[in-house]
Amino acid sequence: MSCLTCKHYEPHALYPYVGYCKEEKSVVLDREGCERRSNLDYASLKGGVVEAGWVYCITCREPIYSLEDLDRHFSGGHAVVSGFMDDQVSLEESHAAD
Numbered sequence: 001m002s003c004l005t006c007k008h009y010e011p012h013a014l015y016p017y018v019g020y021c022k023e024e025k026s027v028v029l030d031r032e033g034c035e036r037r038s039n040l041d042y043a044s045l046k047g048g049v050v051e052a053g054w055v056y057c058i059t060c061r062e063p064i065y066s067l068e069d070l071d072r073h074f075s076g077g078h079a080v081v082s083g084f085m086d087d088q089v090s091l092e093e094s095h096a097a098d
């Protein structure tokens with residue numbers, strides 16, 4: 001199981017296979033997860049649809065606006081996220097890596 005379906009992972013809006021790990025507090029590339037990996041939480045994704053009006057399926061690269069669609073993507077094992085990483089973080093990280 002990869003980072004994409006981990007609830008600690010926030011993908012980059014344009015490059016979803018690069019993201020920010022809230023556990024490691026650093027930018028990570030999609031990989032085979034780690035010992036802190038924790039499965040996506042359906043309840044929080046459902047909350048995203050209800051409260052924000054959308055979540056996003058990385059697997060299909062499309063936004064999800066309804067609970068019916070969320071069920072379809074989630075039950076298919078897709079990587080669904082309720083938000084993206086703060087772009088400022090990636091800029092700071094890449095700068096620091098110079």
Ligand SMILES: [Zn+2]
Pocket residue numbers: 057058059060061073078079
């Ligand atoms: Zn999907």
